[in-house]
Amino acid sequence: MTTDCSSVAYFSMEIALDPALPTYSGGLGVLAGDMLRAAADLGVSMVGIALVQRKGYFDQHLDDLGNQSESPTAWEPEKVVEPMLPVVTVRIEGRDVRVRAWRFLIKGLGGHVVPVYLLDTALPENSPWEQKLTDSLYGGDAHYRLCQEMVLGLGGVAILPELGHSLISSYHMNEGHSALLTLGLLEERLEGRALSSATEEDIHAIRAKCVFTTHTPVPAGQDQFPHDLVSRVLGEERTAALEVTGACPAGSLNMTYLALFGSRYINGVAMQHGEVSRGMFPNYPIRAITNGVHAVTWMSPAFGDLFDRHIPEWRHDNLYLRYAIGIGTSEIREAHVQAKRRMVAELKQRTGVQLDEKVLTIGFARRAATYKRADLIFRNLDRLRWIATHCGPIQIVFGGKAHPSDVGGKDLIRRIFESAAALKDVIKVVYIENYDWRVAPLLYAGADLWLNTPQRPQEASGTSGMKAALNGVPSFSVMDGWWVEGCLEGITGWAIGHGPESPDDEVFEIAALYDKLEMIILPMFYGRPTAYAEVMRSAIAINGSFFNTQRMLSQYLANAYFRPAVA
Incomplete structure (x- = not known):
């Protein structure tokens, strides 16, 4: 258990933490890492949530003609990051999947520390297939990806208070992969009551806590899952709750729409991207905070x-x-x-x-x-x-x-x-x-x-x-x-x-x-x-x-985290 409480929880499917750790694939993960490094430098109270990715993204091999082949980038978290004691469960396909975390500490220039928790399902209580859910970044089929996103969103919300981070004022979704955290927050608020009992006040309370950054300017880049898969993996009650959010157009759960519905502040990652995003999602007040680098x-x-x-x-x-x-x-x-x-x-x-x-x-x-x-x-x-x-x-x-x-x-x-x-x-x-x-x-x-x-x-x-x-x-x-x-x-x-x-x-x-x-x-x-x-x-x-991320983070602090969005 930790004793500090962080005010901003930053969720991302991938975070580039160290050159030796294969916990990222590219720009999205590097941006996430740079954001958290800037928070450490500036003394901002934040905590990061991602998956451990035991097999990483992949190692690339190119022959003389440029043909690419791949192999896993295996690493052993046990030798690099700190194991945390709490274990929580996420209900997936009617089974309780156990989730633990590994902690990586980002130390800023002035000594401030931002913890990052890498969620892991490789526990003996889980089935062999469940143990592999946190193995491969952007690997597997839609079923695998949806289960991964349940671990990230629902598991992340569940484990934060167990790790001592109980005073989160803002949950920041870096792209739509973690959008199910909105469902996890709603379940937490209802304290065991049926999701169908949620009121507008409940929805507003969840939305007041959430920030969403969209990085995808084309519809094809949004995570979407067919209705029958969602119903099987999440269960009928959760699926019914998601359907009333408008996040299931054309019979599929769209994680971008879920994040849009569940957030009080939404932004694109450049001024032009903000304009493009408003054209794609005209019913949502989308701002823009241009990216930066550490x-x-x-x-x-x-x-x-x-x-x-x-x-x-x-x-x-x-x-x-x-x-x-x-x-x-x-x-x-x-x-x-x-x-x-x-x-x-x-x-x-x-x-x-x-x-x-x-x-x-x-x-x-x-x-x-x-x-x-x-x-x-x-x-x-x-x-x-x-x-x-x-x-x-x-x-x-x-x-x-x-x-x-x-x-x-x-x-x-x-x-x-x-x-x-x-x-x-x-x-x-x-x-x-x-x-x-x-x-x-x-x-x-x-x-x-x-x-x-x-x-x-x-x-x-x-x-x-x-x-x-x-x-x-x-x-x-x-x-x-x-x-x-x-x-x-x-x-x-x-x-x-x-x-x-x-x-x-x-x-x-x-x-x-x-x-x-x-x-x-x-x-x-x-x-x-x-x-x-x-x-x-x-x-x-x-x-x-x-x-740079100092400027970028200061804009998130001023406009997204600690100031209610104005429609």
């Missing part, structure tokens, strides 16, 4: 040392990064040279490819999903070859996993390998196998240009470009997600194509990508290095000082 975590040693010398307050107050604008461009360039050297050495060790430290290096690393269009730069190989031959050499570094069941994502990786082979005489292309937190910071800091080419408006926010900006790496991106707010053309980076108000035109975007590489970026990088360093410096001062 500056201390993602800052390279070279830039951290530079800022410690010039603006030592930056670690405790990221807004001080604004004053990076006064640092000389020669020092900016020298710090980047050090970061790039580290990246080149690591890539040589991992891949055997020796990159040239003096060549413009483009970075593109994120989940391999078709809408992210990692291969957009290869749509006209002849044009790209001409640019690299006549305007200045280019080398490109890719990284990212495709979900094991994502055929399109796996095809995307193969196409990148095919393009790399076709260009090998003029452009070095490296694809990093098993891209994760351990190698990501080297790319964010070591690339010279950060590329992002999503299909608009499917990039809810994106955070990789924010991490690059902290290290003086300008973005070259389609105007989507955070870049709509972060792009000052020619000052913090460059836009690909029109702004978000224009219709999508991939042909135009491809032409704009090549034109700016040829006519603006490469001539500046090779011909006016001081001007390029000024863009790097502005990326830090303008974007790094704003797109």
Whole structure:
């Protein structure tokens, strides 16, 4: 039992806690970890809830043609995190499934601690199948996923008071995976009475405690479960209660709709994403709080040392990064040279490819999903070859996993390998196998240009470009997600194509990508290095000082956690 009580409980299916722990798959989990690290730094009373994910997401294996295969990322919580004594039960398919927790402590710069509890069903009292419910992140079929989400939402609500966290004022759902916590809170309030007896006052009381952040700008990304499965897994009484919430359109339980119904404050993760979400869910008052990244975590040693010398307050107050604008461009360039050297050495060790430290290096690393269009730069190989031959050499570094069941994502990786082979005489292309937190910071800091080419408006926010900006790496991106707010053309980076108000035109975007590489970026990088360093410096001062989790968390504190939402 703990003795402290946290006022905000942050629920997320995945949380990136440490590079060695496979408790995350990508951006959503990294954001969650960065949020909780910022809470620890700022002394905010929070607690995190996730699943233990004993087999992690997966390890990625790529052959010479770019074919992806997967294997589990096994780890032993017993050797890393602290076991907690309380055990609670979650009623799944008419059986009591026992749930315990492991505790990981996030320690802030000033010594404040934020506990994170990883829920686990691997207990001998559970059946062999039930013991595996907390094994695989985003694994299994709909049945497995629904049971997992019951453990997260219902189990998390049940175990928090047993762990000593009994004064929770806000339950924050990071995406819809934990939406069943609203049902758990209602059952807790009713104290054994039938769910059908719940009144409007009861619903209002639950809603007053809940905050929901949606990350999904397309309907296909929402978790949905068929009615017969929901009835079998949750039981008829719970299913009937969910049906009156409006969360079961077209005969399926939609976890996004459940979270929307059960929350007093709802937000998208960028200003544009807020607009898109209001269009998708016009009956709900959706705000926006733009994502950020944890500056201390993602800052390279070279830039951290530079800022410690010039603006030592930056670690405790990221807004001080604004004053990076006064640092000389020669020092900016020298710090980047050090970061790039580290990246080149690591890539040589991992891949055997020796990159040239003096060549413009483009970075593109994120989940391999078709809408992210990692291969957009290869749509006209002849044009790209001409640019690299006549305007200045280019080398490109890719990284990212495709979900094991994502055929399109796996095809995307193969196409990148095919393009790399076709260009090998003029452009070095490296694809990093098993891209994760351990190698990501080297790319964010070591690339010279950060590329992002999503299909608009499917990039809810994106955070990789924010991490690059902290290290003086300008973005070259389609105007989507955070870049709509972060792009000052020619000052913090460059836009690909029109702004978000224009219709999508991939042909135009491809032409704009090549034109700016040829006519603006490469001539500046090779011909006016001081001007390029000024863009790097502005990326830090303008974007790094704003797109961080200190600012993001302060907005959640002011607008979501401790102030009632205004419809």
